[in-house]
Amino acid sequence: MASSTSLPAPQSQSKKPLGKMADWFRQALLKKPKKMPVNPESHSSDGSQSASQDSHRPSNPNSVISSNPSSAHVDTSSSRGRWSKDYDVCVCHSEEDLTAAQELVAYLESSTDSLRCFLQLRDATPGGAIVSELCQALSSSHCHVLLITPGFLHDPWCKYQMLQALTEAPGAEGCTIPLLTGLTRDAYPPELRFMYYVDGRGPDRGFHQVKEAVIRYLQTLS
Numbered sequence: 001m002a003s004s005t006s007l008p009a010p011q012s013q014s015k016k017p018l019g020k021m022a023d024w025f026r027q028a029l030l031k032k033p034k035k036m037p038v039n040p041e042s043h044s045s046d047g048s049q050s051a052s053q054d055s056h057r058p059s060n061p062n063s064v065i066s067s068n069p070s071s072a073h074v075d076t077s078s079s080r081g082r083w084s085k086d087y088d089v090c091v092c093h094s095e096e097d098l099t100a101a102q103e104l105v106a107y108l109e110s111s112t113d114s115l116r117c118f119l120q121l122r123d124a125t126p127g128g129a130i131v132s133e134l135c136q137a138l139s140s141s142h143c144h145v146l147l148i149t150p151g152f153l154h155d156p157w158c159k160y161q162m163l164q165a166l167t168e169a170p171g172a173e174g175c176t177i178p179l180l181t182g183l184t185r186d187a188y189p190p191e192l193r194f195m196y197y198v199d200g201r202g203p204d205r206g207f208h209q210v211k212e213a214v215i216r217y218l219q220t221l222s
Helices: 010-030 040-056 095-109 130-139 150-154 156-168 207-219
Strands: 087-092 117-119 141-148 176-180
Touching (some): 095 207, 130 156, 141 207, 150 156
Parallel strands (some): 087 117, 087 141, 141 176
16 A cells, blocks of 8 residues: 655645734834924924914904904094084173273183184174174173173163073073173172172273183083
8 A cells, every 4th residue: 555645734834924924014013104304494484374373363352453444433522522612702792892892802812721702793794683693602602701881781782692691501600701890789780690790890800800710611611
């Protein structure tokens, strides 16, 4: 009986490729990934971009920067207070007291406060009606100075101005300033008995006291 030749086991041949594959996977896992080259210019551009974005951000998180200039706050103080009317003082006087009224207006306008005065014969509109001009002058002035003299008491237009001045600002304390000149206290109009008057018998004829009263009233408007 012929002897059979022994063949090598197939398992021994399959072990070699399996071992090689295991070694390859082991080496692949142990290898570190290659780092990509870093471009320094890209970092600098990114940093400058982020810095520029930060510079445009408002420091206060509650503040909002508007690109529309018209949304800025507009100061309207020039339309209020003293400049809301055309004149600071309206001087009411009789025709025979025109010289005294002109001297009072010159004193007030030449002061450091540059008070704006209305003088009827100088500032009234030529051809305008007397009643409308008087009413317009009173409504366009903050203060009303009544130059009360004997001629004032006998002039019906002066009495009309006096009553109209009281009607314009009945509750405005210090708005109407009586200047009593050439009269005694007994001749003081009864319509004005509830307010003090400036005595015009002093050396400056009460002009300084009238100016201080006007300035005091104007300060209450600011």
